[in-house]
Amino acid sequence: MRRYNPKEIEPKWQKTWQENQIYQATESDGKPKHYVLEYFPYPSGSAMHVGHVRNYTIGDVVSRTKRMQGFSVLHPMGWDAFGLPAENYAIKTNISPQEAVAKNVANFKKQLIQMGFSYDWSRELNSTDPEYYKWTQWFFLLLFKKGLAYQKESLQWWCPHDKTVLANEQVENGRCWRCGHLVEKKALKQWFFRITDYADRLAKDLDKVDWSEGIKAMQRNWIGRSEGAQISFQVENSSEQLKVFTTRPDTIYGATFLVLAPEHKLVNKLSNSGRRSEIEKYTAEAERKNDIDRMETEREKTGVFTGSYGVNPANGQKIPIWVADYVLPGYGTGAIMAVPAHDERDWQFAKKFDLPIIHAYSQEGKKEDQSYWGEGVIKNSDKYDGITTQEARKQITLDLTSKKMAENVTNYKIRDWLISRQRYWGAPIPIIHCPKHGAVPVPEDQLPVILPEMDSYEPSGDGRSPLARVPEFVNTKCPVCGEPAQRETDTMDGFACSSWYFLRFADPHNSVEPFSKEKAKFWLPVDDYIGGAEHAVMHLLYARFWTKVMYDEGLISFDEPFSTLRNHGMILAPDGNKMSKSKNNTIEPDEIINQGYGADSIRLMELFIGPWNQSANWSVEGLAGMYRFLQRVWVIVFEFTEAGESKTERNIELELGINRSVHKAIKKVNSDIKDLGFNTALSALMECVNQLYKMKSPENFTQAHDSWKTALENVLILLAPFAPHITEELWKELGHNNSIHLSAWPSWDEHLVAENLINLAIQINGKVKAAILVAANATEEEVVRLARNEKSVSKHLEGKTIKKTVYIPGRIVSLVVT
RNA sequence: GGGCAAGUGGCGGAACUGGUAUACGCGCACGACUCAAAAUCGUGUUCCUCCGGGAGUGAGGGUUCGAUUCCCUCCUUGCCCACCA
Numbered sequence: 001m002r003r004y005n006p007k008e009i010e011p012k013w014q015k016t017w018q019e020n021q022i023y024q025a026t027e028s029d030g031k032p033k034h035y036v037l038e039y040f041p042y043p044s045g046s047a048m049h050v051g052h053v054r055n056y057t058i059g060d061v062v063s064r065t066k067r068m069q070g071f072s073v074l075h076p077m078g079w080d081a082f083g084l085p086a087e088n089y090a091i092k093t094n095i096s097p098q099e100a101v102a103k104n105v106a107n108f109k110k111q112l113i114q115m116g117f118s119y120d121w122s123r124e125l126n127s128t129d130p131e132y133y134k135w136t137q138w139f140f141l142l143l144f145k146k147g148l149a150y151q152k153e154s155l156q157w158w159c160p161h162d163k164t165v166l167a168n169e170q171v172e173n174g175r176c177w178r179c180g181h182l183v184e185k186k187a188l189k190q191w192f193f194r195i196t197d198y199a200d201r202l203a204k205d206l207d208k209v210d211w212s213e214g215i216k217a218m219q220r221n222w223i224g225r226s227e228g229a230q231i232s233f234q235v236e237n238s239s240e241q242l243k244v245f246t247t248r249p250d251t252i253y254g255a256t257f258l259v260l261a262p263e264h265k266l267v268n269k270l271s272n273s274g275r276r277s278e279i280e281k282y283t284a285e286a287e288r289k290n291d292i293d294r295m296e297t298e299r300e301k302t303g304v305f306t307g308s309y310g311v312n313p314a315n316g317q318k319i320p321i322w323v324a325d326y327v328l329p330g331y332g333t334g335a336i337m338a339v340p341a342h343d344e345r346d347w348q349f350a351k352k353f354d355l356p357i358i359h360a361y362s363q364e365g366k367k368e369d370q371s372y373w374g375e376g377v378i379k380n381s382d383k384y385d386g387i388t389t390q391e392a393r394k395q396i397t398l399d400l401t402s403k404k405m406a407e408n409v410t411n412y413k414i415r416d417w418l419i420s421r422q423r424y425w426g427a428p429i430p431i432i433h434c435p436k437h438g439a440v441p442v443p444e445d446q447l448p449v450i451l452p453e454m455d456s457y458e459p460s461g462d463g464r465s466p467l468a469r470v471p472e473f474v475n476t477k478c479p480v481c482g483e484p485a486q487r488e489t490d491t492m493d494g495f496a497c498s499s500w501y502f503l504r505f506a507d508p509h510n511s512v513e514p515f516s517k518e519k520a521k522f523w524l525p526v527d528d529y530i531g532g533a534e535h536a537v538m539h540l541l542y543a544r545f546w547t548k549v550m551y552d553e554g555l556i557s558f559d560e561p562f563s564t565l566r567n568h569g570m571i572l573a574p575d576g577n578k579m580s581k582s583k584n585n586t587i588e589p590d591e592i593i594n595q596g597y598g599a600d601s602i603r604l605m606e607l608f609i610g611p612w613n614q615s616a617n618w619s620v621e622g623l624a625g626m627y628r629f630l631q632r633v634w635v636i637v638f639e640f641t642e643a644g645e646s647k648t649e650r651n652i653e654l655e656l657g658i659n660r661s662v663h664k665a666i667k668k669v670n671s672d673i674k675d676l677g678f679n680t681a682l683s684a685l686m687e688c689v690n691q692l693y694k695m696k697s698p699e700n701f702t703q704a705h706d707s708w709k710t711a712l713e714n715v716l717i718l719l720a721p722f723a724p725h726i727t728e729e730l731w732k733e734l735g736h737n738n739s740i741h742l743s744a745w746p747s748w749d750e751h752l753v754a755e756n757l758i759n760l761a762i763q764i765n766g767k768v769k770a771a772i773l774v775a776a777n778a779t780e781e782e783v784v785r786l787a788r789n790e791k792s793v794s795k796h797l798e799g800k801t802i803k804k805t806v807y808i809p810g811r812i813v814s815l816v817v818t
Numbered sequence: 819g820g821g822c823a824a825g826u827g828g829c830g831g832a833a834c835u836g837g838u839a840u841a842c843g844c845g846c847a848c849g850a851c852u853c854a855a856a857a858u859c860g861u862g863u864u865c866c867u868c869c870g871g872g873a874g875u876g877a878g879g880g881u882u883c884g885a886u887u888c889c890c891u892c893c894u895u896g897c898c899c900a901c902c903a
Contacts, residue, residue, distance in 0.1 A: 026882095065854050113865085124836090180868065209859075209861090212822085212823095213822065213823095214822045214823065214897080214898075215822090215898095216822095217821055217822060217898085217899090218821085218822085218898055218899075220821095221820090221821070221898080222898095222899080224902060226903090228903085245902090245903070246903060247902095247903065259903090278829095299901085301901090326901045326903095327901080327902095327903080328894065328901075328902060328903090330902090331902045331903080332902075332903070336903050337903085338903085339903090340899080343903065344819085345901050345903075346900090348901095374886095411902075411903095413902050510895080522851085533897075533898080536898075537898090537899095586848075608830090608831095608842080608843070609831085610830060610831060611831085613823095614823085614824080614831095615896080615897090616830070616831090617830080619829085619843095619844070621829095621843095621844055621845070622829095622830070622843065622844055624844080625842095625843050625844055626843085628843095628858095629843085631858095638841080671834090673845095679830095679831075679832085679842085679843095680831095680832070680833095680841085680842080682842080682843090683831095683832075683841065683842035683843075684841095684842085685842095686842055686843075687841075687842065690842090759838080760836035760838090761837075762838090763837085763838085763883075763884065764883095765883075766882090766883060766884050767884090767885090768837095768838050770838095771838060782850055801874090803883090804883060805883090806837095808837060808881055810837095811837045811838090812837045812883095812884080814837080814883045814884060815883080816884095
């Protein structure tokens, strides 16, 4: 018998699969389609570790299973290679980003191939390829023409380390999501995508997709839709009205002051001359203040009185107008009505500055000594007293609306997507600035706007892109008038590239359009999108937005790109920490393969370690168990083929045992794999192999040759999606010349799986006292009689009376005695 | 503070729709093979026990003939969001 040596068989089969192109996706074979996609990776300098590999393993098992179950499977791979990590890596290693990407892609690809993943490499794509970013630019122009891309001067998050602006989503706790430096605010003219126009649909359509509640909640939270009213307060002795946004118009009778954000337009106008210097000092301070400080919820409230008053439109009360930085300028109207009795922040502010509070009362009529924001019955509100808060919300808004002092308004926390970056390594924004015609789109036939090669592409930090230093790039002619004009020098956020790549995979080599409508219609939407939760708000939100824009444009016939989203759990280092180069605790598949375990054992470990959607610590010892299991499969198959065919007397009992064991496994693997229960599917296979292992012997192989052969074939097929190399090798050993990965998935015979003798537990007063074997078709009467006569049961029944008997067929007999 | 997960042997975890808790794997112990070791194979492995049993799924209650599973209260951990009115 040959030894099981993964180092020898794995590269061999990887080469054969590639040569025979067995994983190529085709639209024309009449099978139903299934599109499995893993987030396309960012090929960075450091190699992939076993944590990354889990994502691709899950996708590969799904793809392989679906393929064997008769689907035409699209399982592609590409490279999301624009962006800061690639550029920073290139700067650090002193090579060009182009070279850096080529090098890293080659390394990643080698790693993926040696894991035996079944990608259709003929569809490989790279977001930095002009043939790809040509269409990213095309989509930019589509958004521009639809009025969804615009330029605006505003204060933006700026990372002083990476020397570029960042989108809101890319600022984490006041720090840059890439390098971790504290971000600042900088006034710059920037490009935005009007994602806020789609906020409502992006929130609502989450109901249509099969995603985990967690991710949906994160998106809903990020979009932050809230319904309320915009209410106008007349400013006393002025023609100005102060508009505030509130979700609780029902509490308007409890409003005791108004608050403006320091940045609010009316601050200056409403400042009393006597108080002006104090107010200016406060707003200047607020502006200077670090944004993290300002967002700190534990901080003491600060603020200053303007000296002006507003009139409550509901009751005509005059209330003071304050300025405070706990009110945010970018949300709602940048001004609020403060109701200390029903809002914790207003309560704190009122306490701090000794402002009046109209207290809430508990149900027992007790005066509350804190703010109360729950629902209830209205009090102290004139004619609204006695109705519920929900009812009052509607009624008060309605009454104020008729007086033209309010309107229903829906607000969102989400802001427009800041798309421009002042960095070199991105797709150039295809716009030409003409002194006469303003921002003019680059004509479609001039796309792509090629990113020029530069010797020195480091950011300067002056807020301008390095491309501004290339006159041949910048200086051009206006497409409208032909007069001298200048190209836009900012590049696009890398997330633009990844907002449509899943569509390009349907038609990756199309040179006349981003994708053909027919091919996109055939393959999309993605049936299984697999990846980690780190993309919950950024990529997934942006890709949904682009998809809806394309839908509105009639390019595609669906408006949600990912029907099912599968969020896998993270693999942590054995020490329980996240794997990272800096912690020096990464484990790479390469080392394990070199040790001789092989990719198949790694794949098994990735899945057997726990439920696919829960995180787990990598286990070095566990890997040996996977290898042992595979080796047992190896041994049975070889001992079987070496035993030969000599047909002696058939052993019916043995045949039945073999078949039963395998059919049970087929059934279990089928039901588990539907919900990605890979760990339990593998345990069922191990159980089956252990049983077969105990049955095997040279005589038994020849006595039940055909049953053994079918059984082993079925075991190999079930195992093939998990361990593609060893199963392919053993498939050949069993005499097959085609690939196991193109064979049909097995079904099971329910008669073989069903037991005719059932082990039934007997409970007395809820405690298990015994177990009896009964025929599966026994009547209740028989079963109860057998149960009562069982020795360990009858002794508990002596001198007692049975009050109740419960019999659940196939499960339990429960006797209640006194 | 809000949302979403999760808590079961020495460890990773399993348990269908409320029906014999601890499948499968790791580790460990003992045995076989070996001059020996590794590898491999076999047996055992929740805890306590006076060997009759008893306790047991984060804690405490409840519903039920029966609860890891359903309900209530609480504790702990992870992730995401957080002055969004």
